[in-house]
Amino acid sequence: MGNIFSISLSLDTIITRCWDCAARQASYICNLEDNLHALKNEVEELKAIMRDLTSRVRAAEHEQQLKRLPQVDLWLQRADCVVTDADQLIVQSPQHVEKLRMGGCCSRHPRSTHKLGKQIARILQEVKHLKENGDFSDVACKPPIPSATKRPSEPTVGLESNFNQVWNCLQKEQVGIIGIYGLGGVGKTTLLNQINNKFHDMSHDYHVIWAVASQDRPIKKVQDQIAERIGLLAEGLKSIEEKAEDIFNVLCKKKFALLLDDIWEWFDLTRAGVPLPTQENGSKIIFTTRRLDVCCQMQPNMDNNIRVECLPPGEAFKLFEEKVGSETLRMHPDICKLAEAVVAECAGLPLALITIGRAMASKKTPREWEYATEVLRQSTASVLPGVGKEMYPKLKFSYDCLPDERFRSCFLYCSLYPEDYLIEEDELVDCWIGEGLLDEHTNLSNARNQGHFIIGSLIDACLLGKGPINVDVKMHDVIRDMALWIAGESEKEKFFAKSGVQLKEQPKAKKWEEVTRMSLMENQIENLTEILECPNLQTLFLGRNDLKVIMDDFFNFMPMLRVLDLSHNKKLEEFPVGIAKLVSLEHLNLSWTGIKKLPVELKTLAKLKYLNLEWTVDLERIPQQLISSFSKLQVLKMEGCGFGCLVLEEMEHLQYLNVLTLTFTCASELEKASRFNKFFSCAIEHVSLLGFRDSRSLNIMALAKLQNLCTLRLLSCMDLEEVKIERNIVEGAGCFHSLRYVTVDKCNHLKDVSWVTFAPHLEQLYILECQGLEEIISEEKLGEVAELKGNSNLFSKLERLALYHLHKLSTIYCHPLPFPQLLEVCIMECPMLKKLPLNSNSAKGQRLIIEGEEGWWKDVGWEDESTKIAFLPTFKPLIL
Structure with a gap:
């Protein structure tokens, strides 16, 4: 009996449950019509609730940038499904209702009618439930903040x-x-x-x-x-x-x-x-x-x-090709070559490559490309689509953000120089002074300091770039074009800049009277035979041409001209007397010209403050009392001019003279100059010792008295055997505290240049073709002056060292030196130099480059393995 499982239910319970089931089944059929009517009403109300809720959700998402709540999203999804199901039942119901009306609760198809009635009853309950739970006080909330959001970005080149x-x-x-x-x-x-x-x-x-x-x-x-x-x-x-x-x-x-x-x-x-x-x-x-x-x-x-630097040529062309389209470049065999010229004019600036690339995308003929190349070379690219309205305004923000109009004018002035031109900083500042762009200062030194401060600010703003050495600056081609565009749009600054564009004749212009600055430098102009009526012209650059003739009346109608540059015209032998009409002239540069004599008419230039006669090697005559007549002269440059020492007496009368450059050809000239203490000690900035025939020894004291000597060149001093170091130079105040640049060239009997140790601020040292030179710094000579022995401060400011064609040179210095500022060393044809004064602590933190021949570099010996590891990556093969 234990294995038998039995269930015992009363008969009444079974009957009751069967009755309830049958009653429910019958109710689905009997109440179908009423439930269907109720369902229609409830669904309409649910749809209204859904519309209202959806509207609130969209407003929160689109206007408030919120994210819908998960429960709201779930409710809307469920309501949408229920409404869909209800609509389908409502569509199917009319035929069943009609059959019910004909047969009453005893339908001929009770199973299908019962199924429909059951579905309607179930959906009706779901609709009611959704309505009861569809009241949301909040429908959305702030979305979770992602750790990073993606930004749109085009494919890049060269970054x-x-x-x-x-x-x-x-x-x-x-x-x-x-x-x-x-x-x-x-x-x-x-x-x-x-x-x-x-x-x-x-x-x-x-x-x-x-x-x-x-x-x-x-x-x-x-x-x-x-x-x-x-x-x-x-x-x-x-x-x-x-x-x-x-x-x-x-x-x-x-x-x-x-x-x-x-x-x-x-x-x-x-x-x-x-x-x-x-x-x-x-x-x-x-x-x-x-x-x-x-x-x-x-x-x-x-x-x-x-x-972030501009792109190198290969990557620049790749970016340009992406924007112009390779199909355009293949339209004609000449277009690709012309495109290379266009890319070169963009000088690697991505904005220019992209803008001009898009502008040229539809240009399919060589003539269109030739035109584009020409306008870019002429710095008139604003005629190309997108350049004047899109590219230049974007670049102009840097110009607009300069501190004031003085900085802006100084910046625009730089565009007078040709493309890719290395502008000497001192030359640029002197032009700014001549133009009156800088403040009025009590002395020239303060004015120059302000000029260099402005140059530094323009470099900081990436509107100017540093040249290969610290004395030069350069302007990016596209920035230069932008500057000329600004000047062209300006009411005050009207430039006529045709520098470096291969002009062979004097150019024409429609409105000379509006021009304030003109640059025709670096062309092939031979003659200036047409009068220019330029009543507002203040600067005129004519340097680096092939000038032979300037007519006497050429300067007649330039009453406001303040800066005139005729430098580097070697064929210009005669200076026009008409220069006497330039009554406002303050800055005159005749350096590297073939001028044979200065006209006495120059005496009328009463406002002249700057006169440059450097390397006028053909100059035969300077009228007496001409130099002394320039009573306001502040800068007189006569290095490389044979007349410098002949007019020393006249210089005594120039009470405002601040800067003087001279060349001495013998010891007697140097001795004579030393008697003019005022000029010799304070004004001289640059000195060349040229030739120095019959002088085997040079007393360094003669030069140490020059308190502001910045540059010293020993050139072709073939007889010079030594520069004497005397103890009293160390004890006195006679060291070369201002000396920054030293060149020694073709001094074949010099064994060393140990005297440069007296220049504690030396930045650049160039030694070339000194066939007898054996060492740069002699420890033996330093030992003769006890104060210098063991001096670890040697070359503490040196930035560049160049040693060329020194066939006996074996030592720079016998001990390693720190070289805290060293940036570049260039060594060429110095076969005996097998070791450099470097150790693992030298030039620490500097981006040093050592240039030389690969064969020489392989033979260099090192202090130790760590020094070798430190300096091997700095080598750059010298390209001859």
Whole structure:
């Protein structure tokens, strides 16, 4: 019995349950019509609720940028399904209702009618349930903030090394702030986009914030962007300080990376509420700017300030081809060659390559391309589509942000020089002074300092670039074109700049009377035989032509001319007497001309402050009392001119003379000059010792008295055997404290140049073709002066060292030196020089380049293995 399982139910219970089941089945059929009517009404009400809720959700999503709540989304999805099902039942129901009316509850098809009735009853309950739960007070909320948001970015060319440099910097714990700087349109924002998208595509623990500064109220604008990115509600009535507090309270709890684009001045992170990055918080700030000085103000470590350079030729052409289309370049065999010329004129600036590439995309004939090449060479590219209206205005922001009109005028002045021209800084500043662009100063030194300060500011703004050596600057071709475009649009500055465009004849112009500055330098003009009526002309550059003849009346109608440059016209032998009409002239440059005599009419130039006669080797006559008649003269340059020492007596009358350059050809001339103490000790900046025949020894004291001597050249002193070092030069105040540049050329009997140790601020040393030179610094000679023995300060300011054709040179110095400022060493044809005065601590932190022949480099011996490892990467083969 234990294996038998039995269920016992009463008969009444079974009957009751069967009755209830049958009753329910019958109710689905009998109540079908009523339920159907109720369903229609309930569904309409549910649809109304859905419409209202959907409208609220869309408003929250589109207008408030919120994200719908998951429960609201789920309700809407379920309601949509239920309404769909209900609509289908309502469509199917009429035939069943008709059959019910004919047969009553005893339908001929009870199974199908019962199924429909059951479905309607179920859907009706679902509709009622959805209605009861469809009342939402909130339909959306703030979306979760992603760690980084992707930014639109086109494929880039040539930014890979910059990207790697920035990204490697970001990985360093000690680096908190990174600056990216460079010319407008060079790709800084594109690079920052790449950094942002790298964050987006990888896993990390940074909260990445992108913000763009503005010239107008940059802190407020950046605060608003940061607040939006970190989920703070926009409250326009709050002050900068209140917003800063809110931002700080959020960011100090996060590890963030702030990508700050396009700042124009020092940005006060603390005032904006941004916590400063530290190793403890691990946060980073990467910013872009066009100004190097802004980089240094934001953080002074230059290793963390990364310059974005223009593209090299190959990558420049690749970018240009992408924009112009390879099909266009293949339309005609000549187009590709012409395209290379167009690309060259863009000088690697991506903005120019992109803009001009797009402008030329529809140009299918060589003639159109020849025209484009010509207008680019003539600096009139604004006629091309997009250049004058799109490209130049973008670049002009850098110009607009210069401190004042003086800086802007000085910048525009640089566009008078030809493309790719290395502009000597001192020459440029002297022209600015002559034009009256600088402040009135009590002395020339202060005026020059202001000029160099402006040059530095233009370099910081990436509107000028440094030349290969520190004495020159250059202007990017596209920036120069932009400057000429600005001058062309200006009412005050009217330029006529046709420099370096291969002119063979004097050019024509429609409105000479409007021109304020004219440059025809670096052409092939031979004759100036037509009078130019230029009543407002202030600067005229005619240098580096083939001038032979300038008619006497050429200068008759230039009453306002202040700066005249005729330099480097070797065929110009006679100077027009008509120059006497230039009553406003302050700056006259006749250097490297073939002038044989100066006209006495020059005496009328009462305002002359600058006269350059350097290397006028054919000059035979200077009228007596001519030099002394220039009573306001401040700068007199006569290096390489045989008359310098002959007019020393006249110079005594020039009470404003500040700068003098001279050449001495023998010891007696040097001795004579030493008697003119005022000029000899204070005014002389540049000296050449040329020839020095019959002088085997030079007393260094004769030169040490020159307090402001900046440049010294020993040229072809074939008999000179030694420069004597005397003890009293060390004990006195006679050291070369101002000497920066030394050249020794063709001094075949010199064994060493140990005397340069008396120039503690020497920056550049060039020694060429001294066949007997054995060492640069002799330890034995230094030992004769006890104060110099063991001097570790040798060459502490040296930046460049060039040694050419020194066949007996075996030693620079016998011990390693620190060389804290050394940037470049160039050694050519010095076969005996097998060791450099370097160790692993030399030139530390500097980006040193050592140029030389590959065979010589392989034979160089090193202090130790660590020195060899340190300097092997610095070598650059010399291209002969």
